[in-house]
Amino acid sequence: MAPEDTAIVPLPPYRRLFGPVTQARIGRLLLLYLLMLAAGSALLVLSRHDQLHILGMGLILPGGGFLAHADLCTAGGIGHLLAAAAGMGAFAFSVLVWFGTGNILAPPLVWLGMAVGAATMRHGAVRASTIEMVFTGLALAGAALGLAMAARFALARRRRTIDNAWLSGQAGRLGEIFSATRDTAVMPEMSLDHLQRLRFALDRALQPLDQFNGFERIDQFQTAATRYQLNFLAYGVALTQARYTPAFRGYMQAAQIALLDKQTQHRVWSYWGLENLWGNLQADPDPVARENIMYTGFVALQMALFSASTGRRDFSQAGRFTLTHPSGQRYTHDASSLVRRLEHEYTTSPYYLIACEPNWVYPLCNTIGASAIMAFDAQHGEQRWAHHASDFRHNLEAEFLDGSGRYVPCKSARTGLALPAIGGAMPLAMPCFFLNAVAPDLARRQWLLLRRRLFDSAGAFRRRAFWPIDTGNYGFSRASAYSATALAAAELGDSAVYRACMDALEAECPSVLKNGVIHRQRASVWAHGVELMARAGTRDGFRQVIGAPRPVAGPxxxxxxxxxxxxxxxxxxxxxxxxxxxxxxxxxxxxxxxxxxxxxxxxxxxxxxxxxxxxxxxxxxxxxxxxxxxxxxxx
Missing domain, CATH: 2.60.40 (Immunoglobulin-like)
Known part of the structure; x- marks a missing residue:
């Protein structure tokens, strides 16, 4: 192994629950709640009107106004208790809407709407015992939260020490774990089976520009969105071309161009008009104009991989990537303008990472954007990323590592609240693929920490470590989880995990050959694209394409x-x-x-x-x- 592949960077010491930016955001959120608590308490203590008492309870707790007349002895009291429970459920659902669509207005509107709605109910005076119960419950909840956070901090510090000791003990096993050799084949060749899988992507890419036959259309806000299907099919075709067919223009290059041009179709980026309106309170429908790395960064990498695998600079031409709104408004972009936008957003973000849906920051998306800038540098002889790499890495480690040493899936830029690490192996594995180009030592560390979860004490592969829901279409299938983990394993050179994932994928979602095309039933289009990337993968293959693309010359x-x-x-x-x-x-x-x-x-x-x-x-x-x-x- 090369010397740079033998170092294992430890997890940073766990000295605080949150990074400084996150702590400031959570502090601001807590202050906002304390103001609502003060306002609600003032209404409860100082007002003589029942409706204002109820409004005060509604301000203190989502759906709390319905508790004003709740009890377990009467039908009306039980009804109010159920209404309070429903109100809390409605608020929880509004938080999911906020996460899923970027609609930051949903939670406060639901909270305040329920407070006002409960205050309009006329059921007599609020009992003093009910008010005392509310304040007692708040005090107990606050104490429990404080104790839980203190316990979490202590356990996380201990866990961090144990994990770092374990990581240092893996130095002697790296050659065994990362056993795959780098691709030294002079002229690697796809099998017929591989070609038939490639046709799944090519058939969808090479249809007329305004047609999307074979794509899934479920929603345009989350992971089933059409833009992600286009992205990852394109990444798969580009990496396949870079490894197997660099001396072929024809339909491989046409497919990549078509998949980029499809991204300009309004149906693909129309979601941003709504997200920007209800997430940023801005009416600009241009998906590149403001922090939106899930479009700008992903498309920029699509362009970068096209250039790296073909040697062409089509999308570097000014205005080559133009978005036309149904109103006739045109937004002209190109590879350079996308990269400049990414740079601007990185430097202006307090986290030094860019939001996806308004307000939500995903480490995975940001490694994709960073890879795009690095590829642009390599292709144009520039050093843009050198100005950002240190700050990006620092903030990634300081703000987005949880107590267990895992990168959180996403974090709210405005509140500092993070989504817990759900989804099994895939959301932990996939960042390792892109990190191997951006920060290889971090990719190796995170992969080693994840790898422990993939095998039991007897060495058997744990399929239960993979989420049984396909990220690409929300169906019941582990196809996306196996494909994404195999992709990261191929890039890092972990042959054992790659084989185990691909074997499990074939066992649970068998290949079906129809009319010369191989597909997997129940697997999403997104999962097919990721699998294509994995099959084109080789140790450090993505890092090579990003950092040192091979020139295309000759016949x-x-x-x-x-x-x-x-x-x-x-x-x-x-x-x-x-x-x-x-x-x-x-x-x-x-x-x-x-x-x-x-x-x-x-x-x-x-x-x-x-x-x-x-x-x-x-x-x-x-x-x-x-x-x-x-x-x-x-x-």
Whole structure:
């Protein structure tokens, strides 16, 4: 192993419950609640009107106004008790709406609406015992919360010490865990099975721009959104091209361009008009104009991988990525403008991480945006990310690690509240894939901590560690969880976990071959895209594509009929072009990247390039067929 692969960076010491920015946000939230508590208490103590007493109880607790006449002895009292419980449930649901759609107005409107609604109910005077019960309950809840946080802090400090001791003991096992070798194959080749899986993405990409046949349309706010299906299918095609077919333009490049152009369709980004309105209280529908890394960062990486895998700079052209609103308003963007927007948002965010849905900050999304900037630097000879890497890393560690040493899935930028680490292995595994380009040592540490959960004491693979709900369509399937974990395992070189995940995926969601395309029933389109990325993966493969893309030069395959000809391998070097294609019958293939008017031989047949550096040749195919194009007189 290389020296940089043998170091294990420890978890930072656990000296405080929250990072400084998070603590300030939670303090501000607590102050806001104390003001509501003071207002509610003032109404309870100083007012002589029953309705104001009830309003005060409603301000102190969501749905608390219904407790004013609650008891367990009368039908009316039980009804009020049930109404209070329903009110608390409604508030909890509004918090889910806030998380799921970015609608920050939902929780306060529901809370205040219930307080006012309960105050309009006329059921007599509020008993003094009821008011005393409310204050006693609040005092007990506050004490319990304080004790729970103190216990959590003590346990987390102890857990952090134990985990760091365990991590230091893994140094001697890294060669055993990360056993995969880096890809040294000169001309790696896809199997026919792999090609048939690739067709799942290509069929969806190569349909007319305004058509989305084969995509799932469930909602546009969370992980089933069409934009994510486009992103990850495109990532899969790009990584496949970078590894297996760098010397092929044709339909592989056309597919990547089409998947980017589909992102400009209003149906894909229309969600932002609502999210920006009810999350930021702004009416601007442009999804790039304000912190929205789930669109800007993901699309920027899509562009970066397209350029890295093809050598083309189509989307660096000014205004190449233009969004047209139904009103006629046009928002002109390109790769450079997206990267500049990401940089601006990183530096202006108190967390140094950018929000996705208004207000919610996801570490995973931010590693994707960071990867996009790093790739842009590598392709344009710039050092943009060097100005941000240290602050990004510091805040990631200080603000987004929980007491168990796991990155929280997301955190509210305005309140500091974090979603607990739910979802099993996948939300812990997937950041490791992108982190391997941004901060490889952190990726290795987080992977080691996760890996302990994937095998039991006897070494058996624990399928129960994977969430049984597919992130991409909310159906009952572990397809996305297995695919995402296999993806990270491939990038980090953990062969055992990769094989276990892929075997489990096949066992639970078997492959189905239909009309030359392999798909998995019950698996989402998103899961298919992630699996395609995993199958194209190799140790540090993504890091290589991001940080050191290989130049594309020499003879290349160009126009080919799809799906009549499937390209399993296409590589060019000083000796010419070598490719492996699957087809039957006689077909004409296009070549490009030749010397103008140059003389070549394609499988021994003389070929002359035209003035545009292109040529075509007719070939007979019988299943798997080799193609070798070399300059006249070459060996």
């Amino acid at each position: 290349q395959l160009d126009e080919l009929p799809y799906p009549a000809i499937l390209v399993a391998s296409a590589h060019a070097d000083a000796m010419g072009l070598r490719a492996v294609l699957y087809a039957d019958g006689v077909h004409t293939i296009g070549l490009c990247g030749l010397q103008a008017n140059g003389q070549y031989r394609a499988n021994g047949v003389a070929v002359t390039a035209d003035a545009d550096d292109k040529a075509s040749v007719s070939m007979a195919f019988d299943g798997r067929t080799n193609l070798h194009v070399e300059a006249q007189g070459g060996r």
